[in-house]
Amino acid sequence: MTRSPLLAMRGIGKAFLGAPVLSEVDLTIERGEVHALVGENGAGKSTLMKILAGVHSADAGTVELDGRAVSFGHPLQAQHAGVASVFQEFNLLPELTVSENVHLGREPRRRGLIDRRAMTERTAEVLSDLGVEHLSPSAKAGSLSVAHQQITEIAKALSQGADLLCMDEPTASLADAEVELLYRLIGRLRERGVSVLYVSHRIREIFDLCDRITVLKDGRLVKCVDTTDITPDELVTAMVGRRIEAAFPDRLPGTETGEVRLRVRGGGNAWIDGIDLDVRAGEIVGLAGLQGSGRTEIAEAVFGIAPFTRGTIELDGGPVRITGPRKAIGAGIALVTEDRKAQGLALRQSVRANARMVLDANARVHSGRRLDRIPGLLSSLDLVSRGDDQEVRFLSGGNQQKVVVAKWLAAEPGVIVLDEPTRGIDVGAKHKLYSVIRSLAAEGLAVLLIASELIEVIGLADRIVVLHDGSIAGELPGGATEQDVMAYATGRRSAEAGPA
Structure with a gap:
């Protein structure tokens, strides 16, 4: 039986x-x-x-x-x-x-x-x-x-x-x-x-x-x-319901790598040290490393959440001092945090209210012209919702993430830091977000990408900076193998030693 x-x-x-x-x-x-x-x-x-x-x-x-x-x-x-x-x-x-x-x-x-x-x-x-x-x-x-x-x-x-x-x-x-x-x-x-x-x-x-x-x-x-x-x-x-032949879209035609938009030299604080980092206009730079290696700490330092206490930052060739998020926003830096629900969205507010949140909170970037861009931004990101007045808590994870991206793009940043942008969203939504990231680079933004799924960094980044124990262990071209990235991430290979 x-x-x-x-x-x-x-x-x-x-x-x-x-x-x-x-x-x-x-x-x-x-x-x-x-x-x-x-x-x-x-x-x-x-x-x-x-x-x-x-x-x-x-x-x-x-x-x-x-x-x-x-x-x-x-x-x-x-x-x-x-x-x-x-x-x-x-x-x-x-x-x-x-x-x-x-x-x-x-x-x-x-x-x-x-x-x-x-x-x-x-x-x-x-x-x-x-x-x-x-x-x-x-x-x-x-x-x-x-x-x-x-x-x-x-x-x-x-x-x-x-x-x-x-x-x-x-x-x-x-x-x-x-x-x-x-x-x-x-x-x-x-x-x-x-x-x-x-x-x-x-x-x-x-x-x-x-x-x-x-x-x-x-x-x-x-x-x-x-x-x-x-x-x-x-x-x-x-x-x-369909084959995703190319999980990671190619660099868009017309995307050009321009001048350095973000430059960090000797950056350090209590968690990271000796950070030398360049991100150019039209470029996606991936930060790879094991948990606790310093990836998110770099993002938070660049955005002023836990600022660099030593070293220098330049934006578009000029020195800046980022002492907090408001300074970063005013200087043209955006940060899409890894926890969109706790840190990126007001869940019980509308799509429209969330999309204009950065503009409303920061006089330096607020303008009627920028507010007028929001409907077009939401449309360009292929946001699926019942309308701009829908509360974002009722959107799917992928569409919530698009609202977070729109919120920052409304402020017209020159540098955007993406910390775990696809966490908690499904494979179809991930593919759409990969296309959004490629389009950001095509528009001339400098993109700094952090992702725990190593294949995302390899598939999207033009260059990969690998961290180990709070310092940069090495740099690799986009498309590098997982084995090469992990050799640096685990300390088996160092920048001083060079490629194996």
């Missing part, structure tokens, strides 16, 4: 305000399986996950857990049935400890009082079972790194007896070493027979971790396939 899968969702349908979001979607997950759910932004992944978590109710279809029909009208019902979800925005109370968060609402009691000793011991047991004994149950959640907050959420789920853990973009905000820790945690969950629904845009992680893949597009099921039976290229094609 064939055993029922742990989870069977069949014929799931859901509409919001009459607009269908999911239609006839099936999803099955076996015990101990790590199952990927993939698709472009807007494909319906989050809605399906929220139906499973009890956040939304399905309009059609059935859900079975271990062969039993279930229907969740509230997240607590899903939790009691053994389904736990870890969303990108964690559900932790920062002023409480790890053990208090893990047992929130389920505190062990002794003689009518909370038994804090038992709570701490039980939390320590769960953390030990996950192989993270270094995380103290008494640590305040608000003091934890993103990775340790995520571990706390996972520990909470396991302490509730979860059979199925749903994870939404679990590595979006993690450093490389923290991603490795998550890999190990998922391996332990699989060994214990816990199933994992893994929602991610990161193709490499899907093939590293997952047993099967369910692909959604436009709210419909495209296919469910064993990871071993599909290639990364075939998966991307299934997700976007």
Whole structure:
């Protein structure tokens, strides 16, 4: 007799305000399986996950857990049935400890009082079972790194007896070493027979971790396939509905490399030292390196968030002193930060309000002529929205990023720094944003690009500056191999030694 899968969702349908979001979607997950759910932004992944978590109710279809029909009208019902979800925005109370968060609402009691000793011991047991004994149950959640907050959420789920853990973009905000820790945690969950629904845009992680893949597009099921039976290229094609023959567009015709727009000599502060960097008009310079190598620190120094305390900066041949972001904006420098939601957008304000945010906040760059450019900028970026009055929180990740770019382009900068510009957006939106980056260079901007996905730096940059331990280790031409970049990034090769 064939055993029922742990989870069977069949014929799931859901509409919001009459607009269908999911239609006839099936999803099955076996015990101990790590199952990927993939698709472009807007494909319906989050809605399906929220139906499973009890956040939304399905309009059609059935859900079975271990062969039993279930229907969740509230997240607590899903939790009691053994389904736990870890969303990108964690559900932790920062002023409480790890053990208090893990047992929130389920505190062990002794003689009518909370038994804090038992709570701490039980939390320590769960953390030990996950192989993270270094995380103290008494640590305040608000003091934890993103990775340790995520571990706390996972520990909470396991302490509730979860059979199925749903994870939404679990590595979006993690450093490389923290991603490795998550890999190990998922391996332990699989060994214990816990199933994992893994929602991610990161193709490499899907093939590293997952047993099967369910692909959604436009709210419909495209296919469910064993990871071993599909290639990364075939998966991307299934997700976007077309082949992306050239993931990285060529340099646009007419793009000319001009004079140096940004020059740093001997730049340094508490985190970086000896930075010599030139970025020319019409040029894309990539900053590559491992997490903590100094890439973002250079961006923040150039923009004045954590300014250089030594060395010099020149813009278009003239010396400038960047002591803060307002000085940078006034000098013609723009920064697209890696966290668009926390640092780049006012989510409950309109597209129009966000696009004019830099102009409204800085008298030096404000002008009616620049305001008049905003509709044309949004159109040139192929922004998809219901109109300029739509709140940006309702846009897809890729379209939110376009609004951030438009916000800065409205100020007519000469230098634009892009820190992780494609983080958290789907493969189709990434391809469109790559074209935007190429067009910025074609318009004569000096582009400084930072990306953790090394293939993006290699595919887009005209030159690659590689960092190691806060200093420049070497420079390579665009199109260099990953092996050459990593030789500098890991310190196996240095600028003094030259190419191997």
